[in-house]
Amino acid sequence: MAMEVKVATFRDIFQYEAGRKGMHSEEYLQLSAQIIMDKEDLTNLGVKDGGRVLAENEIGSVVLVARTSADKAHPGVAFMIESPWSHQLEDDERCKQGALGFRGISAKVSPSQDNVTELSEIVQRLKE
Amino acid sequence: MVSAMEIYMLLPKTNCKKCGLPTCMAFAVGLLGREKKLEECTPLFEEKKYEAKLAKLKEIMAPLESASETGLVIHPEKCFGCGNCVVACPVNVAAEPTRCGAGLGPESEKVILRVEDGVVKAFNLKECRRFGPNKILCNACTATCPSKAIEFV
Amino acid sequence: MTDYNYRSCTGCALICEDILYPDKLAVPQARNLCRKGQAHYQSLFADRTKPMIEGRDASLDKAIARAAEILKDARSPLIYGWSNSSSEAQAVGIDLAERIGATVDDPSTYCEGLFMEMVLAGKVPSCTLDDVRNFADTSIFWGSDPSSSQPRHLSRFSYFPRGSKRQKSYEEERTCIVVDVRESPTARLCPDTTYRIGPGEDVQFLEAMLNVLEGKIPKFGDKKKMIELGSILKKTEYGVIFPGKGMLQSLQGKMELFMDLMARLNEVTTFKAIPVAGGFNTRGFNQLLLDRTGFVKSVSFQHDNGEVLHRSEDTLAGAAKRADALLALGSDPLAELPVGVARALAKVPMVAIDSCRSITSDAALVVIPSAITGLEAGGTAIRTDGMKVSLEPIMKTDRLAEEQILTRIMEAM
Numbered sequence A: 001m002a003m004e005v006k007v008a009t010f011r012d013i014f015q016y017e018a019g020r021k022g023m024h025s026e027e028y029l030q031l032s033a034q035i036i037m038d039k040e041d042l043t044n045l046g047v048k049d050g051g052r053v054l055a056e057n058e059i060g061s062v063v064l065v066a067r068t069s070a071d072k073a074h075p076g077v078a079f080m081i082e083s084p085w086s087h088q089l090e091d092d093e094r095c096k097q098g099a100l101g102f103r104g105i106s107a108k109v110s111p112s113q114d115n116v117t118e119l120s121e122i123v124q125r126l127k128e
Numbered sequence B: 001m002v003s004a005m006e007i008y009m010l011l012p013k014t015n016c017k018k019c020g021l022p023t024c025m026a027f028a029v030g031l032l033g034r035e036k037k038l039e040e041c042t043p044l045f046e047e048k049k050y051e052a053k054l055a056k057l058k059e060i061m062a063p064l065e066s067a068s069e070t071g072l073v074i075h076p077e078k079c080f081g082c083g084n085c086v087v088a089c090p091v092n093v094a095a096e097p098t099r100c101g102a103g104l105g106p107e108s109e110k111v112i113l114r115v116e117d118g119v120v121k122a123f124n125l126k127e128c129r130r131f132g133p134n135k136i137l138c139n140a141c142t143a144t145c146p147s148k149a150i151e152f153v
Numbered sequence C: 001m002t003d004y005n006y007r008s009c010t011g012c013a014l015i016c017e018d019i020l021y022p023d024k025l026a027v028p029q030a031r032n033l034c035r036k037g038q039a040h041y042q043s044l045f046a047d048r049t050k051p052m053i054e055g056r057d058a059s060l061d062k063a064i065a066r067a068a069e070i071l072k073d074a075r076s077p078l079i080y081g082w083s084n085s086s087s088e089a090q091a092v093g094i095d096l097a098e099r100i101g102a103t104v105d106d107p108s109t110y111c112e113g114l115f116m117e118m119v120l121a122g123k124v125p126s127c128t129l130d131d132v133r134n135f136a137d138t139s140i141f142w143g144s145d146p147s148s149s150q151p152r153h154l155s156r157f158s159y160f161p162r163g164s165k166r167q168k169s170y171e172e173e174r175t176c177i178v179v180d181v182r183e184s185p186t187a188r189l190c191p192d193t194t195y196r197i198g199p200g201e202d203v204q205f206l207e208a209m210l211n212v213l214e215g216k217i218p219k220f221g222d223k224k225k226m227i228e229l230g231s232i233l234k235k236t237e238y239g240v241i242f243p244g245k246g247m248l249q250s251l252q253g254k255m256e257l258f259m260d261l262m263a264r265l266n267e268v269t270t271f272k273a274i275p276v277a278g279g280f281n282t283r284g285f286n287q288l289l290l291d292r293t294g295f296v297k298s299v300s301f302q303h304d305n306g307e308v309l310h311r312s313e314d315t316l317a318g319a320a321k322r323a324d325a326l327l328a329l330g331s332d333p334l335a336e337l338p339v340g341v342a343r344a345l346a347k348v349p350m351v352a353i354d355s356c357r358s359i360t361s362d363a364a365l366v367v368i369p370s371a372i373t374g375l376e377a378g379g380t381a382i383r384t385d386g387m388k389v390s391l392e393p394i395m396k397t398d399r400l401a402e403e404q405i406l407t408r409i410m411e412a413m
Helices: A013-021 A026-032 A039-045 A119-127 B004-009 B024-032 B043-047 B048-066 B084-088 B090-095 C035-045 C060-073 C085-098 C111-118 C129-135 C153-158 C186-191 C202-213 C224-236 C247-251 C255-268 C281-291 C316-322 C341-347 C361-363 C402-411
Strands: A003-010 A034-037 A053-054 A060-069 A079-082 A105-111 B073-074 B112-117 B119-122 B150-152 C075-080 C101-103 C140-142 C176-180 C194-197 C236-243 C270-273 C299-301 C327-329 C350-354 C365-370 C379-382 C388-391
Touching: A003 A039, A013 A026, A013 C035, A026 A034, A034 A039, A039 A060, A053 C402, A060 C350, A079 A105, A079 C129, A119 C341, A119 C361, B004 B024, B004 B048, B043 B048, B073 B119, B084 B090, B084 B112, B084 C153, B112 B150, B112 C299, C060 C085, C060 C365, C060 C402, C075 C085, C075 C316, C085 C101, C085 C299, C085 C379, C085 C402, C101 C316, C111 C255, C111 C281, C129 C153, C153 C236, C176 C186, C194 C224, C202 C224, C202 C247, C224 C247, C224 C255, C236 C281, C247 C270, C281 C379, C316 C341, C350 C361, C350 C402
Parallel strands: A003 A079, A034 A060, C075 C101, C075 C327, C140 C176, C140 C236, C176 C194, C236 C270, C327 C350, C350 C365
Antiparallel strands: A003 A105, A034 A079, A053 A060, A053 A105, B073 B150, B112 B119, C101 C299, C379 C388
């Protein structure tokens, strides 16, 4: 069971606050390592609110907590707060001038039994 | 904000009338309007079988406890500190037209809303237009909040 | 009432100047700082950096000396950050970049950079935020959510306050419009004038706006709602658009589309645009670099002759891959950049000049602790709308200000 979604990232004031207090905190992890999905998409995927999903594409992969979106229906579109987790799925094209060639993040989302990806693991991957 | 139905679901639902009202639903509405106190439902406190429900009731009604005479409740954990309510409040603006009126933080102690330590705090609620016998249903602060951090019960 | 000792906040590019920091004589708690500003202020007491070399404590002098060594020996050093530094620090930093033949880049490259370039060059009509407060009757947040990124934007300038021509403000005289992919906190404030689009559909929305301005049936979106938008725009006396990176990235460099829209709007009425800059002094950096090199970002200084280059390989993606040393100036590139770029940077010797611990400082070869600009060190900065602000520190510290650190690094070379 898997689904392709476009992922749009956004800024959140509470996640910013948690990050300023300390990026290795539980709070920062909880706020950042989540993907907000359309209610029906989650049902079709067989994942409950609070359940875990693997989000992957040719750039990378992360295990996140899935949350039901409170917005009006937006099938095929998911939201993540801009964070080291969202950057794991992001094309370098985003760093070209004007982000030319960056078509946004697309990822395949599937239910997962693995633990949510820790920040330390993301940092470790950078050094490989 | 907690609803009368949510409160009702946690009451004994026996319509025993010990609180002085004919039904538990009426009691739930009375609790919400703060005309009734939880203690008036004696079975809730005296009978062990309602222990868990009583605990849950106390939890969901806690915001009502802290609500002021005007019914104003602030949830600081949701507040962005954006100052929209500070600038929209007609009492604030009347007190400080060149500051709150123009988007700046207030200086006087006469204002009702002020942002402190990153979140909004309420003061002098007697000055709020929702207070007292001539109250009007002003909702400037709640209507301008991006996160429902300030609301009326 | 006593004369309050107002200070500024460097939490975002609004650089609010009516802040009262706790001082038992005046106020016992901080006043007027939004949640973001409060978090920034509290970082004074969070995990601060210490001078370090290779993960071990070192003296400040040794750390500076080692940093100078790394940067001097590098053939293609990259200096990234800049947006959280004072204009004075930025100026010294550019001196350093010229000296060592570095590429300089800041986050605006992939955010509002191209738009900022147009604003600074005068190609897009712009104005100050005070003008917005005094004159604007329509504020359009397109791909931006200031409630989350510049929280006091709407209460200080763009929707709620009264202004000289807008005494009845949001209740009768101002309209707030949001165009976004989600129901952001800003969108919640004006649900009737929120236009939700899908990711990447900004160009189509822009074209639909042009359609309705010309009295044509829009080919995109809810026709009735778009026509209503057309009416709002035509009735506007002084409109301002605040484009966020969501929209700007969607344009894929086709800024002429946005210019077309601005031109068309200005045929009908007055319309301006102001960037929503990330980092409190992004605009200051872009302006400084423009004044000194003719370009606002992504510039390389040639090693031998200091010639200024501005090629595609100078933008962050290319520069990071070529870099053989990184100076992270008040920034956390390993946490903020796409994984491929971050990985390229993690491989090279990194010098982190920062006030608080970050992913980058933890991985850096050399860490040099800096004072927080606006709190522990002063200077000047440029607000997101171009207004110059003077910053006075609120406390003393032993930590060096960034411009002192950068000066010492150059002296050590």
